Amino acid sequence: MGRYVVRRLLQMVPVFIGATLLIFLMVNVMGDPVAGLCGDRQCDAATAAQLRKEFGLDQPVWQQYLTYMGNVFTGDFGTAFNGQEVTELMSTAFPVTFRLTVVAILFEIVIGITLGVLTGLRRGHPVDTGVLLLTLVVISVPTFVTGLLLQLLLGVEWGWIRPSVSPAAPFGELLLPGLVLASVSLAYVTRLTRTSIAENRRADYVRTAIAKGLPRHRVVTRHLLRNSLIPVVTFIGADIGFLMGGAIVTERIFNIHGVGYQLYQGILRQNTQTVVGFVTVLVLVFLLCNLVVDLLYAVLDPRIRYA
Amino acid sequence: MRGATHAGRAACAVAVALAATACGGGGDGGEGSGDVGAVLSSSWTDPQNPLEPANTNEVQGGKVLSMIFRGLKQYNPKTGAAEDMLAEKIETSDSRNYTITVKDGWTFSNGEKVTAQSFVDAWNYGASLKNNQKNAYFFSYIEGYDKVHPEKGGQSADTMSGLKVVDERTFTVRLSQKFSSFPDTLGYNAFVPLPRAFYDDHAGWLAKPVGNGPYAVESYTKGSEMRLTKWDTYPGPDAARNGGVTLKVYTDNNTAYTDLMAGNLDLVDDVPAQQLKNVRSDLGDRYLNTPAGIIQTLAFPHYDKEWNTAGAVKVRKGLSRAIDREQITATIFHKTRTPATDWTSPVLGKDGGYKAGLCGEWCRYDAAAAKKLVKEGGGLPGGQVKITYNADTGSHKLWVDAVCNSINNALGNDRACVGNPIGTFADFRSKSTTQKLSGPFRAGWQMDYPLTQNFLQPLYYTNASSNDGKWSSEEFDRLVDEANAETDPAKAVEMFQKAEEVVRDNMAAIPLWYQNGSAGWSPRLSNVSLNPFSVPVYNEIKVG
Numbered sequence: 001m002g003r004y005v006v007r008r009l010l011q012m013v014p015v016f017i018g019a020t021l022l023i024f025l026m027v028n029v030m031g032d033p034v035a036g037l038c039g040d041r042q043c044d045a046a047t048a049a050q051l052r053k054e055f056g057l058d059q060p061v062w063q064q065y066l067t068y069m070g071n072v073f074t075g076d077f078g079t080a081f082n083g084q085e086v087t088e089l090m091s092t093a094f095p096v097t098f099r100l101t102v103v104a105i106l107f108e109i110v111i112g113i114t115l116g117v118l119t120g121l122r123r124g125h126p127v128d129t130g131v132l133l134l135t136l137v138v139i140s141v142p143t144f145v146t147g148l149l150l151q152l153l154l155g156v157e158w159g160w161i162r163p164s165v166s167p168a169a170p171f172g173e174l175l176l177p178g179l180v181l182a183s184v185s186l187a188y189v190t191r192l193t194r195t196s197i198a199e200n201r202r203a204d205y206v207r208t209a210i211a212k213g214l215p216r217h218r219v220v221t222r223h224l225l226r227n228s229l230i231p232v233v234t235f236i237g238a239d240i241g242f243l244m245g246g247a248i249v250t251e252r253i254f255n256i257h258g259v260g261y262q263l264y265q266g267i268l269r270q271n272t273q274t275v276v277g278f279v280t281v282l283v284l285v286f287l288l289c290n291l292v293v294d295l296l297y298a299v300l301d302p303r304i305r306y307a
Numbered sequence: 308m309r310g311a312t313h314a315g316r317a318a319c320a321v322a323v324a325l326a327a328t329a330c331g332g333g334g335d336g337g338e339g340s341g342d343v344g345a346v347l348s349s350s351w352t353d354p355q356n357p358l359e360p361a362n363t364n365e366v367q368g369g370k371v372l373s374m375i376f377r378g379l380k381q382y383n384p385k386t387g388a389a390e391d392m393l394a395e396k397i398e399t400s401d402s403r404n405y406t407i408t409v410k411d412g413w414t415f416s417n418g419e420k421v422t423a424q425s426f427v428d429a430w431n432y433g434a435s436l437k438n439n440q441k442n443a444y445f446f447s448y449i450e451g452y453d454k455v456h457p458e459k460g461g462q463s464a465d466t467m468s469g470l471k472v473v474d475e476r477t478f479t480v481r482l483s484q485k486f487s488s489f490p491d492t493l494g495y496n497a498f499v500p501l502p503r504a505f506y507d508d509h510a511g512w513l514a515k516p517v518g519n520g521p522y523a524v525e526s527y528t529k530g531s532e533m534r535l536t537k538w539d540t541y542p543g544p545d546a547a548r549n550g551g552v553t554l555k556v557y558t559d560n561n562t563a564y565t566d567l568m569a570g571n572l573d574l575v576d577d578v579p580a581q582q583l584k585n586v587r588s589d590l591g592d593r594y595l596n597t598p599a600g601i602i603q604t605l606a607f608p609h610y611d612k613e614w615n616t617a618g619a620v621k622v623r624k625g626l627s628r629a630i631d632r633e634q635i636t637a638t639i640f641h642k643t644r645t646p647a648t649d650w651t652s653p654v655l656g657k658d659g660g661y662k663a664g665l666c667g668e669w670c671r672y673d674a675a676a677a678k679k680l681v682k683e684g685g686g687l688p689g690g691q692v693k694i695t696y697n698a699d700t701g702s703h704k705l706w707v708d709a710v711c712n713s714i715n716n717a718l719g720n721d722r723a724c725v726g727n728p729i730g731t732f733a734d735f736r737s738k739s740t741t742q743k744l745s746g747p748f749r750a751g752w753q754m755d756y757p758l759t760q761n762f763l764q765p766l767y768y769t770n771a772s773s774n775d776g777k778w779s780s781e782e783f784d785r786l787v788d789e790a791n792a793e794t795d796p797a798k799a800v801e802m803f804q805k806a807e808e809v810v811r812d813n814m815a816a817i818p819l820w821y822q823n824g825s826a827g828w829s830p831r832l833s834n835v836s837l838n839p840f841s842v843p844v845y846n847e848i849k850v851g
Binding site (some may be wrong): 045092 | 354365557732738
């Protein structure tokens with residue numbers, strides 16, 4: 001197990017370097033960011049040159065990348081165009097998005113798995129058909145429609161919540177955005193759990209457990225669910241990274257100043273430092289989530305062993 | 308200044324009337340006198356650059372500066388005229404040497420006195436190349452600018468030789484050329500005075516700017532909000548009529564609008580384009596759409612051989628006549644933009660240099676004339692025009708497609724005009740400023756100060772800072788030089804209009820439409836108005 005973890009961690013190095021290099025090149029291809037800094041008036045040549053020098057944009061791309069990576073390993077992610085350290089931006093953005101992700105994942109786990117188990121055990125019942133239809137609707141409606149609609153109904157029409165999240169973004173205010181963010185994944189989790197449960201319901205070990213006279217809830221939670229969760233855990237694990245990076249739409253709708261907002265601004269203003277910095281951290285999050293998922297397999301199903 | 312990239316600002320004729328009633332009255336002892344201690348909240352966007360006066364070139368940062376700073380001059384929020392604020396007098400006999408006297412009794416909100424030195428130091432800081440100030444060119448008229456901000460290489464001086472402090476309240480400015488409207492430019496944010504704290508603890512100042520305006524910064528959380536409170540001992544005549552303003556950063560102006568509807572926000576100064584249809588029924592009288600100093604044009608690559616032929620003038624005029632401005636502003640912008648008939652803006656007023664109809668027939672839609680002109684001019688270069696625009700902000704795609712449709716219909720050729728989107732504003736700018744575009748491109752101009760000069764010189768003077776199409780005309784340059792040297796404002800305006808006629812006769816750029824500023828507010832507020840820069844006049848707003 002220990003060796004497996006080390007090996008996995010080592011594998012992350014090339015993935016990490018490759019991913020950051022790709023992002024770095026992609027942002028660079030977009031052109032000269034200094035041109036956009038002065039608005040519709042051209043920066044005077046001297047100031048533009050000075051700015052390029054300050055941001056290291058006057059050097060060849062490979063050199064910029066090396067300098068950048070060198071700095072990253074010392075914890076220096078550079079400076080955004082508005083003069084703020086990227087690490088400072090991260091320290092405000094990541095906690096907010098992290099909280100949002102936690103809310104979303106909790107919704108996925110609690111509602112998604114519960115609904116999945118309920119429908120999986122009652123295949124063909126009206127409950128099952130109802131939930132299936134509902135998830136189909138949720139999957140087919142884009143997030144921004146759900147988000148804007150709920151915001152309008154709950155925030156403006158009925159006045160139950162504030163339509164926008166305050167800068168502090170406490171958990172309470174993130175419930176609705178979290179639900180919106182989770183909605184599509186939640187539907188998938190439900191469907192995935194349902195199928196998995198329905199399949200395993202007729203498995204030998206379930207029959208044995210029932211034959212042994214175990215109480216129903218024990219059969220379901222300890223035997224049936226535990227074995228059925230592997231695909232679900234894989235999905236949720238991958239979803240964490242996806243939610244953190246892909247919250248752009250939800251964060252925009254609810255005015256949450258998180259990772260999505262910073263990335264969006266970074267891309268719009270062609271701020272290489274911000275974009276690459278945030279993506280670097282996201283890549284790390286993604287890789288770690290995958291590792292944790294893989295390790296969880298062994299916990300869920302002891303038959304899966306790592307050399 | 309940042310060009311007008313927002314789509315949502317626009318206007319109707321009715322709104323002008325509304326504006327008049329909304330800001331009329333003046334307020335002293337009028338209907339509800341308001342709660343002087345109450346704070347209002349307003350939508351905001353994170354400034355793109357560090358918040359320094361000479362480094363702020365877009366509306367959102369400028370908004371804050373106009374709340375916490377007062378300069379020598381202040382532009383009248385209604386007429387746009389430059390009026391003395393900190394300046395007791397600005398004297399000149401030759402339009403080149405100016406003696407400026409600063410009023411007594413002004414201080415910064417930290418108690419420091421505003422002196423002649425406060426101005427001279429701030430201007431030298433702004434001009435100095437090593438400080439990377441994006442508005443440094445504002446000081447380029449001052450003698451010695453080329454030493455502190457050379458076009459190449461390092462600077463050979465730290466201060467401009469044209470600036471001299473005479474005594475505590477007096478300083479002199481010597482310009483490198485005659486510039487009669489120089490005093491009128493001094494209302495721009497780049498020219499405000501700065502306190503010692505700005506230089507002594509720069510990082511601390513940026514975290515919590517200190518100025519000399521009606522408001523003082525109470526707290527600033529970058530990227531989220533800025534709380535400004537009324538500065539109680541503000542010595543100026545335009546003290547705040549409310550307790551303060553909280554600027555909240557919104558990632559999307561739709562969310563700000565939703566928050567306004569839900570009662571969580573008091574003021575939005577950019578009504579999103581999607582809401583223009585229902586804004587009347589949503590807000591009624593609490594919606595304002597007034598002209599701002601913004602004009603949209605189509606610029607041409609005059610550096611390109613194909614556009615620099617003898618016949619190209621006729622082609623450009625033909626294209627101008629092929630654009631149905633009335634219809635496009637009505638359908639795309641819900642009549643919230645006004646078809647342009649000159650190259651300036653209505654906010655200048657007749658005396659300030661705006662001349663409605665200066666463009667004449669060349670800005671009137673006439674399909675037959677358009678077709679004829681293009682034909683006479685030798686046809687479209689390459690058989691097709693590609694209009695380049697940035698697709699990331701504003702609804703540029705919408706109107707570019709509409710303009711192309713109009714051109715295609717007029718010329719009876721489905722392939723005469725197509726849009727050519729570029730992904731980001733930065734990329735668009737880097738291509739247009741380095742002359743890499745081969746066809747017409749969108750150009751927006753937001754004035755820095757309400758002067759005709761500002762609408763013409765930076766855009767059409769040979770090698771001027773925003774003359775991206777590299778248009779050049781000796782006659783135009785000569786007329787502008789003469790206008791700048793003219794001491795009689797009325798004559799100067801006349802001269803600028805002659806220069807503008809040169810732009811027209813060559814159709815250096817096609818004027819499209821004037822853009823407006825918009826605002827919507829909650830029932831708590833009254834006396835809301837927008838200044839010619841489309842920024843709310845915060846200090847006039849009454850709460851409750």
